[in-house]
Amino acid sequence: MELIKININEKMEQVVSARDLHERLEIGTPFKKWIDRMCEYGFVENIDFVTVGQKCPIANGGFQEQAEYILTMEMAKQLCMLARNEKGMEFRKYFIGVETAWNDPSQVMARALDIAHKTIANFKVEVSQLENKIEEDKPKVLFAETIETAKASMLVGELAKLIKQGGYDIGSNRLFSWLRENGYLIRRKGSDYNMPTQKSMELKLFEIKEGTRTSGD
Known part of the structure; x- marks a missing residue:
């Protein structure tokens, strides 16, 4: 059962939305005040978390920009401990289980194969594009060779x-x-x-x- 959505970043690392975690842990403190206080525990931006901007709908039909914090699994587990409640313990155990499954050798091999398949597919696309370019340029090449000789x-x-x-x-x-x-x-x-x-x-x-x-x- 998925307690919270876990994403994979460009470095193939598991990450969690701080806003999602704040909601699931049922923290009474407003999110901005809570995340600012949590960051005072020594977490380092671009190592333990990254900050990204996102647009959120508002009542008048428009959008407003708000900061989103993307947490590493290690930081997420520590925030669960700092919550000091049953939800925090529940989610910490869940994160540990997800990490264990993620680092299982069979899963590591499956991800490696998936990356290899995607690399091969991208390579095939590039080769196809080059072949099409060669075909398009053939008249120009023939003309140039004719003139050269x-x-x-x-x-x-x-x-x-x-x-x-x-x-x-x-x-x-x-x-x-x-x-x-x-x-x-x-x-x-x-x-x-x-x-x-x-x-x-x-x-x-x-x-x-x-x-x-x-x-x-």
Whole structure:
């Protein structure tokens, strides 16, 4: 039978709410006055207890901030002794029993296995995310590898063929369109249409070669 809720913190330690304990021990003194007096017995914050803020509803429908004290099991047991009543003794025995079960070798092993399973599950998620990222970046990598292996200049149409051979489906017209849309070739219609922009020339991405082409017409 659970007498009081026992939580597990990020350090895998059992902890108890001071407010819950105050209520279960049926302490007549108001909580704030009681916890301040208890802390005077030499308990150290961030070792024996931690203080956290929490929002609590109030009568007008709003919320107010109040301090919550999270106690270690050792501090909780000592507060039970300081209560000097039957409830205090009852809860101290309960905490001792919970601690004994928690430290049982079979329970320690079960927690270790649970942590291992969660670690493996998180690792699988990370691997899956990396694999998805690799798949997303594949076109960029193929493009970069294609450019890296090209030692001399080439026609845009030839570059499109190399990229397609590398596994990314693109044709000459689509590559020309992409270069125009991203500011590498001039977009406006006219004699300089599809010519390199000033930015492209400054980056030395293109060179212009003039020549004569003979066609059937």
